[in-house]
Amino acid sequence: MVEVRRKRILVDGRARILLSGEVHYFRLDRADWADRIDALAAAGCDAVASYIPWLCHETPDGAIDLDGRSRPELDLGAFIDLCADRGLFFLARPGPFVMAELKNEGLPFRLYDEHPEIRPVTWDGRPAPSRTVDYLAPAFLSEVRRWYAAVMPVLASRLVTRGGNVIAVQLDNEIGMLSWVTKAPDLTDHVLADFGQWLAARYDAETLERRYPFPIDDPAARARGVRSPDDAYAPALMVDLGHYMRHRFARYVATLREYAEAEGVRGVPFIVNIHGTGGGRGTEFPVGISQLMESYAGVPGMVSGSDHYLGDLTTGNAADLYLINAFMDAVHDADQPLTSVEFEAGDGDYARDLAVVYDPSAIDLKTRLCVAQGNRLLNFYLFAGGVNPRLASSVGDGNDRISFTGEHHGVGAPVGADGRLGRSYEPTKAVAHTIRRMEAWLATMDEEHDDLAMAFVPDLYLTDTAYPASARTRTIVENLERHRFGGPGQRMARALVLAGYRFGAVTLPGSLDATTTPVLALGSPGYLDEVVQRSLVDYLSEGGRLLLCGEVPSHDLEGRPCALLRDALGLTPRGTRVGDNRFYLSVRAAGWAAPRPEERVSYAQLFAPTSGTTILTEYDSGAGCGFEIEVGDGRAVVVTTDYPSRDLAFYRAAVERLGVSPGLRHDAEHAHLLLTSTGNDKGERFVHVLNLDGYDATFRLYEHGQALFGGHPVSLRGRQGVMLPVNLHLDGAKLRYATAEILALDGDALTFPVPDSGLVVALETERTVVVDAPARVCREDGLQIVHAAGGQRTVTLRWT
Structure with missing residues (x-):
């Protein structure tokens, strides 16, 4: 069961951290299945995941082959059973969309030919690129139901609830991603008719007439007005x-679940996969959360999974x-855990150039951070x-293959297309075995937070x-x-993480x-809806403390004037200045922030405060762009420049002025260390430390001012x-x-590596410790207490 x-995944009552690897059975000779599965098990994984592509399983006559009669490697049940024979769970990902670099994102070509109405048009009536x-087009849903009627029984008979090994089922893949990436939402006639009904239910007739100058x-x-909106109402x-x-999207997911359950x-949990990283950054990932949150947040039986490709984990990303995990968790209910169903595991050479x-270190550091933040399932993709x-x-498309990547796929994966172990295999194996050793503790732990949270505003x-031709939008x-x-530029979040703060999100x-x-x-951007501004004002009035970095909002998201928060802060606008290669915009510290060197910035939103303390001023005008202000029973530190x-000390001081110091600190002057900690109800803990740059570091750790680990x-x-154990x-x-x-x-017996600075282990036992x-x-x-000098590889200690 x-x-x-x-926020845990329990298998037969035991909290687990499931480590999976993606193995595409349809891209392997059937004779090679066992070799890849064995390599995955040897790497420390206890589950196999795979897309189940409709494109591959549908034969030219429209039949669906799931037993291998047309190609042996299409015997889905046999692959799942082979995983079970190796003692491995199976995470099923049957689409209908699967992406996986497949043509049509995994849909049969036939669908587009037989049902042209499902192909969207977008802005200005152009075909979707x-x-x-159209996910909810009746013809598409009818075809999906037929696909699910074929594939779901294969999974249903093998569910863990029936003695099998299928532990979860993902519904579709990266829903909404194609529209987001291309900036081209689906605007078919069917979608627009449905949108019209939704608008009529949301607004009264008078409000609708004010918002949109067409019936x-x-x-x-409606088609003209929505597909080619005027600038006046585009926001x-x-x-x-x-x-x-x-x-x-929520209706689509609910429909897929209904079909699967039928x-x-x-x-078993149903999973919704959230897209969207790019270029080694996660700045756009919350777009996926915003799109899909109604599909799973607080819905019993539903779990969300991240899908991220960040490359090396550095001070830059x-x-x-950290924010991806915090924002995902912020929309979950009290039971829903974090998972990652596409957790990048290869060496990054996707272009083969x-x-x-x-x-x-990429796979090691990212795995450690995600587990520390509460991820209970990681699917190494592509394994x-x-x-x-x-x-x-x-x-007739140039190669007639199922994918646009050529003959071989996943050349940089831990296990290559030819079955040879790649250079990322050993790092993946090492971190997986590390998590497996600590699983009994980690699976019961939650991240510990300081009295600080990051605001997540999905809207x-x-x-x-956004209509791209609208200047206002x-x-x-x-x-x-x-x-x-x-x-701005993520400077605040980066500084808080590197200053040692541990936080979730609301x-x-x-x-x-x-x-x-x-x-x-x-x-904070310059646009924030009235309901959010009002909640912030109420929060401050009732004693909350706010660190606002960015701009003090002056409008709502539709561009209408809205300055509730600015008025509550008592700030009078004095304009915004922008630096360039001829004007070297600079700010100077004042008040408690001084003395500090003058800093170049790219912009500054300037204000005259009616009360409080100015902490940053723009050099040329002398106007303020940083303030500490009392609001009701609360207080705000406002920084309106990048x-x-x-200057981690500046951001740390800003939060400390609001009453919260980082619970964990280190004394390494130049190291860029990410610190966090996890703990459970028994008082067992780990202190997690990630060294994000290439420089070695020796340091001491402190918690609430007290030395940890005996000051060693x-x-x-x-x-x-490293995961440093406490009270295990x-x-x-x-x-x-x-x-x-x-x-x-x-x-x-316990075995430890011996760091350069030496090893210190403290045991509480009535037995005698020998080394x-x-x-x-x-x-x-x-x-x-065991003291072992540096220079040794490992030390094993026993208590007898």
């Missing part, structure tokens, strides 16, 4: 269409991944490469429905994109209480991570702390 409860379809129930006028359309698309798939090759076979019938990400979107993901609008969220950090994140130093190589219950002993990660655990290498064992305060 598999359950989702208290991708191979997406919404007239098909021709309102962006907001309405964005909210409608959320509703539409075929017997029940009692570590906060991206060696222009990009990831460091071996094994393969070969793209020819389509059963020629389509700031409705920009996938373009101005709004550019402003939102500059500030919404952790402040969704706005929503419940915002100063008792449960003492300090709120907001990456102040450099390198910890050493980390460049681009290395063992058989006959309690591991109070260690300055290195557990390398092996075997009953009454297999040169080391000193002493007794202090009821503990037996």
Whole structure:
């Protein structure tokens, strides 16, 4: 039995961290299945995932082959059963869309020919530039139901609830991604008719007439007015269409679930996969959350999964991944855990030109951070490469293969297309085995947070429905994109993460209480809806404390004047200045922020305050762009310029002025360390440290001002991570702390690597501790403490 409860995945009542690897059976000779599955199991995984592509399983006559009668490698049941024979769970991903670099994103060519009405048009009546379809078109849903009627029984008979190994089923893949990437929402006649009904239900007739200067129930006028909107109402359309698309996607997911359950798939989690990273950054990922949150958030039996490709984890993008996990969790209910169903595992050479090759630390650091933040399932993607076979019938597209990637697929995967182990295999294996060793503890732990949360405002990400020819909308979107993901250029979020703060997120609008969220950090654009501004004003008035970085909003998301927050802060606008290659815009510190060097910035929103303290001023005008202001019983620190994140002390001081210091600190002066911690109800903990740059670091750790680990130093190589144990219950002993990660655990024995600075392990036990290498064992305060000097590879200690 598999359950989702208290943000955990329970299998037969036991909390688990499931580590999966994506193996595409349809890209392998059937004789090679066992080899790839064995390589995955040897790497420490306990589950196999695979897309199940409709494109491949449908034969030219329209029949569906799931038993291998047309090609042996299409025997889906046999592949799942082989995984079961190896003791591995199976994560099924049957589409209908699967992407996977397949042509038509995995849909049969026949659908487009037989049902041309499912192919969307978009802005200005142009054909959609991708191979997406109208998800709710009756003809498409009828075909999907036929596909599900074939594939779901194969899964249903193998569910874990029936003694099988199918542990979860993903519904479709990256819903809404194609429209977002191409900036071309689906605007078929069917979609517009449905949109018109949605608008009529949302607004009264008088309001609708004010918002849109055309009759919404007239098909021709509606088509013209929505597909080619005037600048005057294009921002309102962006907001309405964005909210409608959320509703539409949720109906689509609910329909797919209904079809799956009708075929017997029940009692396992259904997964919705969230897109969207690009260029090694996660700045656009919340667009996917915003699009799909109504599909799963708070819906029993539904779980969301991330899909991210960030490459190397560095000081530049570590906060991206941290925010991705925090924002995903913010919309979940109290039971829904974090998962990642496309967790990048290859070496990054996707173009096969060696222009990009990831460091071996990429998979290690990202896995460690995601597990620390509460991910309970990671699917390493793509784990094994393969070969793209020819389509059963020629389509005359230059290669007639199932994929556009050529003959081989996944050449940079841990296991290559030819079955040889790639360079990313060993790093993947190493971190998977590390998580597996610690699983019994990690699976029961949650990330520990300081009294700080990041605000997540999903409506700031409705920009996938922005009409590109509208100047008004373009101005709004550019402003939102500059500030919404952790402040201008993400400087605030990056600084907070590297300053040692551990935080979750809260969704706005929503419940915002100063008792449960003492300090709120907001990456604020110049456009913020009235309901959100009002909730922030109420929060401050009732004693909340706010760190606002970006701009103080002056308009709502539709571009209408709205300055509730600005008025509550008592700020009078004095203009905005922008730097360029002739005007070297600079700001100077004042008040508690001084003395500090003058800093170059790219913009500054200037104000005259009616009260409070000015902490940053623009050099040329002397006007303020940073303030500390009392509002009711609360307080705000407002920074309206892109102040450099390198000045961690400035951002730390800003939050400390609001009453919260980072619970974890280190004393390495120049190292860029990401610190967080996890704990469970028994008081067992790990302190997680990631060294994000290439420089080795030796440092001491402190929690709330008190030295951790007996004040002994910890050493980390460049681009290395570590989980330092605290108060772990063992058989006959309690591991109070260690300055290195557990390398092996075997009953009454522990093995540790010995860092350059040496190893210190503190055990609480009535037995005698013995060590297999040169080391000193002493007794202090009821503990037996092992000291091993650096220069040794490992130390094993036993208590007998």
